[in-house]
Amino acid sequence: MRTHEQRDLTARLSALAEAPAPPAALDAPAAIARGRVRLRRRRRALIGAVAGSTAAVLAGVLLLRPSGGPPVPAVPAPTAPSTLAPSPTTTPTPVATGPLSAEAGFGWLPPWLARPAVGHANSDGRSVVTAATTTAVENAVPALRLELLRDTGASLAPGTHTVAAPAVAGREAHWLVTDASGAPVGLRWLTASGRWAELRATVWTGAKVKDDLLRVAADVRFGDRDVPFPVRPTGVPADLKVRNVEVHRPSKDSEPPWSAMLSYTVGGKWLSVTVQPDGFGVFADGRPDGGTPVCRVEKGVQLCVNGTATGIPSVQGIGGPAGLLTRFTVLGADEASWSTGGGL
Template sequence: MQFDADSLSSALGAIAEQDAPPSGVDADRARVDGRRTLRRRRTAAGLGGTGAVALVAALALSAGHVFGGAPGTGAAATRQVVRTADWDPLVAPGTFGWLPANAPNVNYLIAPGPGQGSQALGKGSEVSDGTVGHDPAMIWLSVLDAGQSPAPQSGDTLIAAPKVNNRPAFWEVDPAQRNPDRGRAGVLYFQSPSGRWAEINAYYLGTDPVAQTLLHVAKSAHIGDTAVPLPVRISGLPADVIAPVAQLTRPTTIKGAAWEVDLSFSMGAENDSVQVQVLPATATPGANSEIDQHCKISNGLLICVSTMNGRAPWYVAGGFDGLLRDITSLGMDPAHWTTDVVTVR
């Protein structure tokens, strides 16, 4: 798995520059703080450069939520579900019907659990010079919890926006007050036909008209859980394993890779997660002496498994070699990818 040190530094630096969520145990406040955490994760994913870097940033941010204690204890154990059917760790909260020409690449980042969530991302191509004015356009789509209403960040005020498909909508960031070429261009909340609220965040839209663009994205979006097809099948994991983070990244900065899949599996305890990275076999990820990688090439895909401490978790039968054997490549053609990703044993 590739972890670019400079990109990771930039990603974590971006996180550090965001306002820290206030402390406390109030449940409603926690939900709001969780959404702020998502925004920091969005910044990390956008600036980090690769899915692997964004995965590290997401895991770092979510450690207090996902890895809450030893197996069978604490909050993490309450989220473990014994599954009886094959399942997909990458379920998006919604899908785009339209994206502007400068953000055509659809990405997905999933981090289940309280204070976290899932997002779809329309993104432009990476630019090598890294200057602010040339960062890729990004349009994030996320969905609020059932029964939750829009809650602006500190210092922002909700402003009535034109209705979206005859349902109410609000601006959190007034597009008229922001420079769309520098940082956050606009935030739009809109109510879906089911009654749940969705949120669109836009960054670096360049010369695109912000209000018109976000309203077009909102009107054409489908809000509702959507399983994302992936290029592998994985067997051999326990029926109650969880997937703290799952990500499909397009494009990547890895040479020879137009896309990248990163999955993390855990039984809910700290430091017991195993990462699975899938790339086209043409990819040339950089070496990293701190990550003990185990890889294979199969049916046109490069598949790698690893842990931060270099030791296979206790729940992975046969260790890294066994896990690799239990991962079946479905090839490069997305028409052959599946939503039955994890086979229940």
């Protein structure tokens, strides 16, 4: 996978995250273009705003090459059906300690999701995992988005209703369908913990996809766990509050093979630290007014920082953006060296 292909994949994940009812047959180039326009509008309108009931904005990220590039996927706010949930019955799981945790993860994935790119994101405490591929199926781009919903009393997104679905692991389940066409866009089911999970897909080619999604749902692994991360923050100024953390692993043959970001907020200002293997251009938060990124390279890893908060007293007091980057311990470009704990 080349750099432009990775950017296309990023845009498709963004479109999946933002659109509650993707079309049954998706034209990839058109979807990518629409996703980029939507993301640019959202950045202009919502920078610095707290996420509302419809979406939480993850920082837009650009690969700063001559031709530019699209941002990484944004994560939408959760919705959930209003039916009653039973009391939790599962055994408590260990609490995650790192900045990036996952409440759920994929087990089995369908064969039409060939060599899937897996991404994790946590925005304002909300955890989402995605899986996508660049291999088209009947002119559509296969992708899945999984989230364990928090508010079991929340209403459905506008233009969507539920239809009874076969039970998942013996528990209540519903198809999510559009009001206008009755076409399915996802599946919700009650988990053993008493919370609802939601699985959305961009490819719907008949009963086989429904069967596959039911199998994916039945094999989802639940329970908080830390997601390995390439750097360890040490001594970051206390007034910088973590807002978004994400890591993406497109595929072992992609350019780059992975990328990560931590975004902070303070007093209406923002600051992001981006991380990727060295040698793939400058990777930085692409929101307006972020300024020129300051970067350093260590152990084959490039770290860059930019944002409207780089000039605040606490950052200037440790040497500005360059000093801030020294507060991140680099674990290495090889994922085998990554750690999940140790003050992350």
